Amino acid sequence: MTNINGKAYAMNAITPMKPWKTPILRLIFFVFGAFKCLQADLKNLSFIHFARWVIIGRNQFPHLSSEQPAENLHYDYMIFFSNFNGTWNQYIDAFSAVLATGLNKIWQWSEKFPGSVPVTPFKDYIRLVQFDTDYYYNCYPKATTNDVKAALRVQDALNHFKETSQTLSPAEFEKAYQDFLIKVQPDLGSTGVAPVGT
Amino acid sequence: MANENGQVYGLTILSPIIEDQRLDIEHATQLRWYLERMPRDHHSPFAKVSSTYLARLVVLDDVVFVGKPACEEHLKSRYLIFETNFDGDLDTYLKRMAAEVPTFVHDVWQHCVGYPGVENVDAFVTYMKKCQIETTFFFADVNDHTVQQTLIALKTQSSLAHFVEKNQGQPPAELQKLFGAFLKRLDTEPPPLPGDRRGDKSPAEDPAHD
């Protein structure tokens, strides 16, 4: 299972686009970047560590030597890389359920994209355009992006608390410790092995 | 810069793989087999280049034919895709790869067109940048902490939960003392290793890579 390392799944997908559509997509991404709406939705879904879209124009495949044959392509290609948590089905179900509009704006320029709703033809298309990862490294395999965010909040709260914790009187400490617990209590989930991915 | 999001850099490199019909086993195949055997835990080369969050290497055989009315077409070369997400700037990262895991870099990129070797670090960095593809849109859920800070935070989270549960109901003075001792222990513990999966066995993964 080379697509998975701990709780992260490495998805790669490549789709062809007619070159006249590429500038439109670049503009859409620019708008997404500028208005932060897609970024906000992705953060709220909280499934993805890092994801990127990379457009490779038909003449932009690296050509480094005269011995390497030059590509002669009809289409531009968009490659999507995602590092996400959860199973393949869960990930796509969630996107189809709540981010359909955003997904459509990105992929409608790819040839034969069926739309992200309903979900079954959408999954069929992804299976067609997805290709497998040969090697995947994860610096925190036991943690999802939720776990990471929770841990950073806990560390932050602890950094503030420990500055004062030893200088307080026991009674003051008791109150401060309680306040500290209330701050970190939503973020104390354990890390470990992911459920089996499908 | 579309390659960056906060402190995180998203690097995408497409290195053309050498096509040589004379070989018994083609470069792309050798590369695949090599990657399959490499450790993916704290023994991974990327654990040494410790500013790496998540990195992948993928042999791209060809583009996809999605079916009529789309046209069928094919790539003339195969490409090694290197997608990595790391702290800090690009030059530092590439230099670290050349300096800290030169054997791995050589074993991988020797199969690629135009690879100049790692002895001349600047030449290597130039080569990699020549194969870099600009990211069009980069999403990073967490973009303001380093790998090291993140790993320490995860350890803190786990240790703290354990401490809290164990010491529920302690009287305040005692709790304060124990908490002080706990903080000292946290500070003196060795830093967690990137890529460490020990203690866990996921049935989804190939046990050979644990």
Place this chain on the structure above:
Amino acid sequence: MIRADHTRIDVSDIQGFALKGYSFPHARFLLLELLECKDAQNFLKELLPSITTGERWDRKPSSTLNIAFTHKGLGKLRLPLVTLLSFPPEFQQGMKARGDILNDSDKNSPEHWDAVWREERVHVWLGVYADSLTALETSCSRLLQIMDRTHGARLLQAQEACAIYLHDKPTPNEHFGYRDGFGNPDFKGAERECVPGQGKLMADGSWDALATGEFLLGYADEAGELPVAPIPHLLARNGTFMVYRKMHQNVGAFRNYLTAKGKIYPGGKEKLAAKFVGRWQDGTPLELSPDGENPDIVKDDNRNTNFTYGKDLAGTRCPIGAHIRRANPRDAFGFTGQLSNRRRIMRRGMPYGKFVPDGEPVDDQEERGIIFMALNASLFRQFEFVQQQWIEYGNDAKQGNDKDLLTGNHTGKGKFVVQGTDDPRNPPFICANLPNFVELRGGDYFFMPSLTALQLMASGGVDPR
């Protein structure tokens, strides 16, 4: 209030068990092996007139009968190979083979199951419900006679189930002492009142019934398509899938744990018990009444499941990892609850074994627990998902690897966090070193066909494309 909708479902073609909870105090689940195909078909033919449908009752019958089949059972009836292979993969595999996904390991692994489940011998589930033991016996004797006469099936095991009686009255309680049965999903076309909180949450805060296709095959589901179903259409339509799990309850272990933790939890034992589940033991939801039981709310169907978690994201009323919040997160994950809508299951559980009141000694070796049954259009997307991602894991709830305290496969490890406030009666608190309060003793996946499909199967007339 009944909402108008355009979905018409043919209740006379759908088995009643799929459409309503029968509210009988007695049940027996006859687990059968099918014999020679022709005889099995005859057996099925003779049963057909007695199968309870979803039609409204003028007068409640004294007993009901419903039937469902494992994949192996369908094979015994010699359904065409193409049809058999068109069933969803998880149903074809059966529940035992899905152990990795369901985390049925250690104490829940098949080596601890009843032989009949461990050996995967069950072909048919006959669900017999009755208002009295006499009616139950009469019904079951008749069925055994039909089996004898046709030589179509053999009884492997008869699983008794019975409501828990308190003060000589049947209750909807289960063995840990909680009132059960709230929050079953409403779906379009079902002829019962839409109870606020049971359907899906709308943007304006109201509740609407879920799409029929989440629970019945052949109807549009929440994703706007027909659910994956076996072919031919006539076999699948008006049918559904059922999971059956015999869950042994370690009542002694649970009570000991609750007592021990209840002593150090400042809110007290009853409150801690409520925090485990998200409802007080009488059924009052913590979200609506965080400080105590409230019989008025429990009695009122417009209130007893009418709540959301949007104003309690911190979990200080109902803990983030509480059982009902895990099993049905409602709007807890944002996006107006859309991430929950396709993960709902219709529960039909029934306790089994002798009830021991709190305070009396109880032996956890004795047979006692709940026969958990749930219906859904997709075992993979609904039941299996909830079990794998929300019960045995906690990432969606941002609780990491923490499992559901009540039913999780803890093996002595794991923890449950009770989020609190600075109110001394509601402080933050952690319960760790969790034993298995529940242990799996077997079960399987079943297909519950429509009456039309049963006719087809009985006459050998299933014709795939």
